[in-house]
Amino acid sequence: MKRYLPLLALLAVVIFVQLLTGWTETGFYLTQLTMSAYYSLVIIGLCLLMGYAGQISLGHAGFFAIGGYTSAILTTHNLTPMKDQALVVLLAKVGCLVASKDEYGAELLVAQPWVACLLAVTAATLVALVLGGPVLKLKGHYLAMATLGFGTIIYRLVLATWLCGEADGISSVPPFQLLPGLTVSGGFGERISNYYIAWGLVVLFMVLLINLVHSRAGRALRAIHGAEDAANAMGVNTARFKLTIFVLSAAVAALAGVFLTHYNGGIGPSEAGIMKSVRYVAIVAVGGMASIWGALIMGTLLNFLSMRGVFGTYDDAVFGAILIIIMLFAPEGLLRLQLWPRLKELKKSWGGEK
Amino acid sequence: MTPILEVQNLNRRFGGLQAVSEVSFAVAVGQIKAVIGPNGAGKTTLFNLISGTIPADSGQVIFNGQEIQGKQPWQIATAGMARTYQNIKLFPGMTALENVMVGRHCRTTAGFAAGMLNLPWTWKEEREIREKSLELLELLEIGDLAQVEATSLAFGQQRAVEFARALAAEPSLLLLDEPAAGLNMHETGEVARLISKIRDRGVTVLLVEHDMSLVMDISDEIVVLCFGQKIAEDVPTAIQHNPEVIRIYLGDGDV
Amino acid sequence: MTPELFVQYIFAGLTYGIIYAIVAIGFNIIYNTTGIINFAQGEFVMLGGMLAVSLSKLFPLPLAIVLAVLITMAVGALIEMVFIRWLDRPSVLRMIIITIGISILSREAALHIWGESVRSLPYFVGNEVSAVAILGARVSPQVLWVMGVCTVMVVALSLFFRHTLTGQKMQACSANRRAATLCGINARNMVTLSFMLSAGIGALAGCVMSPITYTSYDVGPDLAIKGFTVAIMGGLGNSMAAVAAGLLLGLIEAFSISVLPLAFKDAIAIGILLLILFVRPHGLFGKKEAAGLKEF
Numbered sequence: 008m009k010r011y012l013p014l015l016a017l018l019a020v021v022i023f024v025q026l027l028t029g030w031t032e033t034g035f036y037l038t039q040l041t042m043s044a045y046y047s048l049v050i051i052g053l054c055l056l057m058g059y060a061g062q063i064s065l066g067h068a069g070f071f072a073i074g075g076y077t078s079a080i081l082t083t084h085n086l087t088p089m090k091d092q093a094l095v096v097l098l099a100k101v102g103c104l105v106a107s108k109d110e111y112g113a114e115l116l117v118a119q120p121w122v123a124c125l126l127a128v129t130a131a132t133l134v135a136l137v138l139g140g141p142v143l144k145l146k147g148h149y150l151a152m153a154t155l156g157f158g159t160i161i162y163r164l165v166l167a168t169w170l171c172g173e174a175d176g177i178s179s180v181p182p183f184q185l186l187p188g189l190t191v192s193g194g195f196g197e198r199i200s201n202y203y204i205a206w207g208l209v210v211l212f213m214v215l216l217i218n219l220v221h222s223r224a225g226r227a228l229r230a231i232h233g234a235e236d237a238a239n240a241m242g243v244n245t246a247r248f249k250l251t252i253f254v255l256s257a258a259v260a261a262l263a264g265v266f267l268t269h270y271n272g273g274i275g276p277s278e279a280g281i282m283k284s285v286r287y288v289a290i291v292a293v294g295g296m297a298s299i300w301g302a303l304i305m306g307t308l309l310n311f312l313s314m315r316g317v318f319g320t321y322d323d324a325v326f327g328a329i330l331i332i333i334m335l336f337a338p339e340g341l342l343r344l345q346l347w348p349r350l351k352e353l354k355k356s357w358g359g360e361k
Numbered sequence: 362m363t364p365i366l367e368v369q370n371l372n373r374r375f376g377g378l379q380a381v382s383e384v385s386f387a388v389a390v391g392q393i394k395a396v397i398g399p400n401g402a403g404k405t406t407l408f409n410l411i412s413g414t415i416p417a418d419s420g421q422v423i424f425n426g427q428e429i430q431g432k433q434p435w436q437i438a439t440a441g442m443a444r445t446y447q448n449i450k451l452f453p454g455m456t457a458l459e460n461v462m463v464g465r466h467c468r469t470t471a472g473f474a475a476g477m478l479n480l481p482w483t484w485k486e487e488r489e490i491r492e493k494s495l496e497l498l499e500l501l502e503i504g505d506l507a508q509v510e511a512t513s514l515a516f517g518q519q520r521a522v523e524f525a526r527a528l529a530a531e532p533s534l535l536l537l538d539e540p541a542a543g544l545n546m547h548e549t550g551e552v553a554r555l556i557s558k559i560r561d562r563g564v565t566v567l568l569v570e571h572d573m574s575l576v577m578d579i580s581d582e583i584v585v586l587c588f589g590q591k592i593a594e595d596v597p598t599a600i601q602h603n604p605e606v607i608r609i610y611l612g613d614g615d616v
Numbered sequence: 617m618t619p620e621l622f623v624q625y626i627f628a629g630l631t632y633g634i635i636y637a638i639v640a641i642g643f644n645i646i647y648n649t650t651g652i653i654n655f656a657q658g659e660f661v662m663l664g665g666m667l668a669v670s671l672s673k674l675f676p677l678p679l680a681i682v683l684a685v686l687i688t689m690a691v692g693a694l695i696e697m698v699f700i701r702w703l704d705r706p707s708v709l710r711m712i713i714i715t716i717g718i719s720i721l722s723r724e725a726a727l728h729i730w731g732e733s734v735r736s737l738p739y740f741v742g743n744e745v746s747a748v749a750i751l752g753a754r755v756s757p758q759v760l761w762v763m764g765v766c767t768v769m770v771v772a773l774s775l776f777f778r779h780t781l782t783g784q785k786m787q788a789c790s791a792n793r794r795a796a797t798l799c800g801i802n803a804r805n806m807v808t809l810s811f812m813l814s815a816g817i818g819a820l821a822g823c824v825m826s827p828i829t830y831t832s833y834d835v836g837p838d839l840a841i842k843g844f845t846v847a848i849m850g851g852l853g854n855s856m857a858a859v860a861a862g863l864l865l866g867l868i869e870a871f872s873i874s875v876l877p878l879a880f881k882d883a884i885a886i887g888i889l890l891l892i893l894f895v896r897p898h899g900l901f902g903k904k905e906a907a908g909l910k911e912f
Contacts, residue, residue, distance in 0.1 A: 063709055065716075141894035147708040148653040152844055153893045156886040159841060163883045215477040222476025222483065223469055223490070226455075230463045233452035240412060242438035242467025242530060251473050281837060285716055292713060297454065320728070327720030331699065334714045338707075 010217055013300065014210065021206045025199065037202045038193075039314040040307075044205035045267040046287075047306035048212060052259030054291045054302035055216055059225065060252045061232030062143060063151050065284050066158030067260050070131045072165060072279035074261025075268035077127035079177040080170055081118035082269075090116055120183040124265045131261030132254055139253040143246065155281065162279045176275030183269035191269040201270060208266065209303070212259060216299055228252055229297070282323055289330045295339055364423075365390045365534050365565050366411070366442075371420035371430075373403075373410055380406040381417075382589040388534070393556060393566045395576040398586035399609060404569040405447060407586065408538050411567075412444045413437045425533065439467040443532035445523045447539040447569075451511040457522045458507040461494035464529025497525040501555070517548050528559065535559060537568040541575050553579050577601065585609070617874065623753035625870045631759050631828065633866020634766040635661075638821040639843025640850065640858035641773065642814035648790035648853050649803075649810040652711045656695070656719035657818060657843055658836030659726075664688045664819025665831030666726055669735045677738065685819045692815025696808045719836060726833035737826040758827050765824045769817050770859055786810060790853075838882060845889040851899025861900065 028034050053067050086104065089095050095116075098104050103122045109115045118126075142153045165171045172178075182192030190197060191204055219225045230238035231245050239245045268274040277283070290309055294301030309329075312318065318325040364387035373381040381403045388394045396404050409415045411422055413434040422430040429437050443464070452460050469490055471483040498504045501521040506514060511522050520540065527535055540556065541549040553575050560566055570576045576583060576597070583600045585593040593603050600606055617625075639657055646654045664684050671680035699714055706714075739746070740761050747754035777783040788796040789806045797803045822831065829835075846865055850857030865885060872884050892900070 061709075063712065142890075145893055145897065148712060149848075149893055149897055151655075151712045152653070152841075152848075153890055156841065156889045156893075159837075160883050160886050160890075163880070163886075167877065167880065218479040219473065219477045222479070223466065223471045223487070224473045224476040226459060226463050227466055229455055229459075230452045230466075233454055234450045236414060236434070237446065237450040237452065238463065239434040240414065240438055240444055241464050241526065242435045243463070244433070244435045255473070282720075285720065288713065289717075321724065323720055324724035324728075327717045327724060330713055330717035331721065334710050334717065335699065335703070338710050 010221060011214075014213060014217070017213065017303075018210055021203075021210070025202055034198060037198050039311050041198075041202050041205040041270060042267060042314060043307045043310040044202075044209050045263045045270070046310045047303055048209055048263040049260045050287055050290050050294075050302050050306035051209075051212060051216060051299055052256035052263075053287050054294065054296075054299050055219070055228075056252050056256040057288070057291050058295070058297035058299075058302070059220065059232060060228040060249060061235075062249055062253065063288070064154045064253070064256070065151055065281070065288060066154035066156075066161070067256070067287050068279050068281070068283035069158040069161035070135065070257040070260040071264040071283070072161055072274070072276075073131040073134060074127045074264030075274040075278060076165060076171050076177065076264075077130050077261075078120070078123045078183075078265040079180045079268050079274050081123035081126060082120055082181050082183075083117060083177055083179060084170070085114075086116040087114045117181070120181065120269065124183065124262075127265045128258050128261045131264075132258045135254040135257035136250070139250045139257075143249045143253060155284075158279070158281055158284045162276065162281065165276045165279045171276075174276060176273060178273035180268055180272050180274070182272075183266070191266055193270050193272050205266065205270070208262075213299070213303065220299065224248065224251075232297075282326075285330070286326050289326050289333075292338075293329055293333050363390055364388060365425060366567065367421075367423040368407075368411065369421040369423070371407070371410055371422065372418045373406055373415065374418055375406075379589050381410060384420075384586070384589070384591050386584050386591065386594055388565060388567050390565055391560065391563070392581045393560050393568070393579055394582045394584065395580040396567070396569045396584045396586060397571070397573070397576055401588075402586040403589040404586055405538060406589075408444065408536055408569055412442060412536055435467070438530060438532075441531070441533040442536065443527035443530040443534075444536035445520075445527050445538055445540065447542055449516075449519050449523050451519055451522055451526075453510075453512045455511060456508050457498065457503065457511045457514065457518075457525075458491070458494055460511045460522055461497055461525045461529050462490050464497075464526035465490040465493060467530050494525070494529055497528050498522075500528075500558075501525050516543055517551075520544070520552075524555065524559075528564070532564060534565045534567060537566060537570075539569055539571055541570060541572045549575055619751075620753045623751045624755075625874070626867065627750070627753065627755050627759055629867035629870030630863055631762050631825075631866070632869060633863035634763055634859070635821050635825050635829075635839070635862075636842045636846045636865055637859045637862025638766055638769060638817055639839050640846035640862055641770070641855045642818045643843055643847045644853050644855045644858060645773075645810045645814040645817075647847075649786055649793075649807050650700070651708075652700070652715065653844070654811075654814070655712065655715040655840060656722060656836070657814065658838065658840030659719050659722040660688055660692060660815045660818030661822035661825075661839050662726060662831060662833065662836045663691060663722065663815075664822030665737070665826040665835075666730055666735065666822075666833070667819070668737055668823045668826065669831065670730070672737060677740070681737075681820070681823045684823055685816050688819035688822075689812040689816040692811040693808050695815075696811035700807065700811075701804060719840070723833055723836055730833055732833065734830045734832045735826075736830045737823060739827045740824075756828065758824075762824045762828065766821060769820065770855075773813075773817070773855070782809070841889070842882075842885045845885050845892070848889060848892050848897070849900050854899065857899065 024040065025037065028036050049067060049071055053064060056062050056064055086095050103119050104116055105119050107115045138157055142150065145153055166173060182190045182194070184190045185204065189200060189204065191201060227238065227243045227248050230241070230243060231248060235245055290306045291302050293309070294305040313322055366388040369385050371381055371384045384407060396407060398404055410417045413429065413432055417430055420430065421428060424437070424440060424442060427440065429440065452463060469486050471486055475483050495504060495507060498507050501524055503518055503521050506518060511519065514522065537556070540552050544552060549572060556566055556579055580597055583595065583597055584591055585600065585606050587609050592605050593600060595603065639661060642657050642660065643653060646652055667687055668681050668684035671683050675683065695718055699718060739758050741757045746757060748757055748760065777787055785796070785801045786806050786809065788799070788801060789803050793803050842865065846858055846862040849861035849865065865888065869881055869884060872881060
């Protein structure tokens with residue numbers, strides 16, 4: 008089928024890049040490429056919500072943080088002091104907990120990463136469900152402010168909660184063994200396998216989301232974006248469709264948060280910050296709003312450059328400038344740049360001044 | 362004759378304005394019924410109340426024997442009532458064909474999970490949606506424009522796409538809000554022909570219209586609204602000679 | 617709670633409250649003429665405070681403040697002319713993103729000019745420890761400055777909108793832009809003016825509050841969220857109600873400190889914001905019908 012051809016190309020590029028870094032002995036690039044992949048996951052999820060369903064979210068870093076922090080807390084919080092309690096015993100029996108020794112030889116009893124991951128994504132899903140109901144009734148500025156408010160609350164809570172490590176965040180998050188021999192971790196020897204885990208996840212979600220775009224549900228989402236009341240009058244349960252895509256994109260963000268936290272071995276409050284949410288929105292905008300490929304390409308490129316430190320101390324400023332320039336001159340995204348009509352618009356409005 | 366739609370004592374107030382006041386009428390199966398009235402008579406408000414876009418303050422709307430007042434527009438659409446808009450509301454960024462395909466939404470079932478996994482059973486449904494939609498575009502003689510972005514089409518063509526989209530929902534009742542607005546004489550004639558064609562397919566039609574010639578030609582019955590109130594309901598020839606209606610349309614003479 | 621402490625809290629609440637109200641009025645002025653929510657509103661306050669601190673090293677304090685306000689107004693006008701003026705009926709989403717971008721750029725510019733350190737203007741009268749006794753509580757004279765200046769601003773603005781020709785022209789643009797244009801009002805210039813006005817009042821508020829609350833490059837977003845909360849509480853576009861709502865929020869925050877950890881103070885405002893958006897998006901004092909007309 009035609010729609011899967013670009014995906015094969017993506018797969019080829021992923022493999023080619025890995026081989027290239029192998030030949031040129033620049034394997035250190037893989038670390039940033041892996042992290043970019045996880046951020047891109049958040050961005051393609053947000054692209055579906057913003058570009059296709061037309062609902063802005065300035066709080067997606069909040070969902071990423073809910074995923075990352077839940078998983079980090081569960082896999083680091085030592086339950087040894089409570090190991091005689093009935094619930095802990097039960098959890099340990101059914102295999103939800105793992106016992107080990109920390110570097111000083113003390114007993115460590117924490118949640119199994121798979122369990123933690125499941126709970127983390129579930130938590131984000133539930134928050135999105137509860138929040139989405141009332142929030143998605145709002146439009147325009149109200150929706151933007153409400154999601155911004157949600158993001159800020161998560162950020163404040165993370166900063167103020169002892170369990171989340173306050174300003175220091177959580178460190179020494181253990182690796183996440185997906186399958187025997189396949190582990191999400193930042194270990195040197197696992198750099199290549201982790202590159203493939205991350206990009207495998209991206210390809211998987213690209214397949215799912217591209218399918219969605221081309222389906223009946225995807226069409227309904229685009230209709231909601233274009234004319235919500237008309238979509239409703241054509242039989243689209245607009246409230247439910249908006250909520251579903253909101254929850255879906257929140258869950259994807261949380262999943263990315265879980266994986267990146269295990270990969271980095273920790274998470275800090277900046278991951279929950281408003282600048283992160285704005286950055287996600289900026290990248291979706293640069294990619295062309297309703298272009299899932301644009302979002303992926305720009306997400307990978309800009310995150311990679313940013314993490315390589317190319318923008319230096321102007322990192323946030325670069326993203327701010329990108330936002331403005333794109334929205335002023337190419338609101339349809341860079342890939343659909345229409346410079347000439349924009350300039351004419353500019354000339355006309357200045358020339359028309361009295 | 363069994364009524365497909367019964368409107369009973371419908372009321373709606375906007376601030377100090379009683380936009381629709383105690384309006385009652387019925388539409389029989391297979392009829393073409395028109396609602397006319399001067400500007401600001403409450404015609405579009407009445408349509409919005411019937412299709413569920415805005416809630417009524419009081420009164421009932423019974424569709425196919427079912428009370429629908431207070432239901433969401435999508436529920437009403439699924440129950441078999443489709444509508445068009447006076448100021449055409451197509452989905453921008455989608456082709457004419459895709460616009461019509463959205464119309465099939467309430468007659469199809471594939472959800473998020475099925476769509477994401479591209480399950481084989483949805484392929485058949487997608488094919489059926491596409492074929493039916495193309496068929497409707499052909500019926501409206503714009504089949505060759507299927508792949509053009511809908512909002513870039515000419516006005517008359519956009520109206521045709523909107524018709525096709527409404528028909529794609531397989532409605533038993535079609536609400537048309539000023540289908541001839543902004544069209545020239547020739548195009549209005551085309552629309553009249555089209556509406557009759559739709560009725561011949563077994564769809565009951567309720568339309569709001571300004572253009573008297575269109576209404577008189579094709580309607581079986583006419584409801585006249587003025588300042589939110591129903592002042593007459595009759596067959597076209599009787600409406601033409603109703604002194605009250607003539608007074609409203611031509612003025613009192615002593616103003 | 618002792619009566620002295622009670623009065624202390626009241627004054628703290630009113631001081632912050634009136635600042636929030638000024639930010640909210642800034643939102644309203646721009647919203648009324650353009651239908652845009654300017655997400656960079658908080659940066660005007662930051663800019664006013666920062667400029668005044670730098671200028672006060674060169675000029676006497678009153679002159680420094682006047683210059684800071686004038687420069688911020690010029691920046692406001694510049695922002696409107698460069699980023700907003702020539703857009704032909706931009707979508708709400710586009711405007712949201714553009715003003716967020718402006719807010720980020722202003723903040724980053726401030727970071728590179730002034731660094732991360734926290735600054736403040738000297739107290740207008742006396743110093744940190746000087747105090748006036750009111751109802752048994754010791755209140756800093758700067759608190760009275762803040763309340764006085766902000767009250768004067770609110771009164772002056774309402775006189776401006778009601779009794780001057782320019783003010784009425786702006787009102788006309790907000791009521792019906794097209795009709796106003798047909799009557800010969802240059803709506804575009806009115807929009808520029810609204811940006812200048814709202815930048816100016818923000819900057820002045822930023823100056824008077826600076827000695828008590830301090831100023832740093834990143835105070836903008838928090839102020840913007842609170843100002844927006846207040847604007848929403850009062851009903852978007854309704855400036856008199858915003859004053860009442862601002863004082864209310866200030867008081868709620870001040871008293872919340874006595875029951876909740878300090879870290880949750882900001883979360884309260886956002887909680888209120890979400891609650892009001894969900895329950896009464898037309899505001900505590902607004903009418904539902906009026907809000908319906910201002911839908912996007």
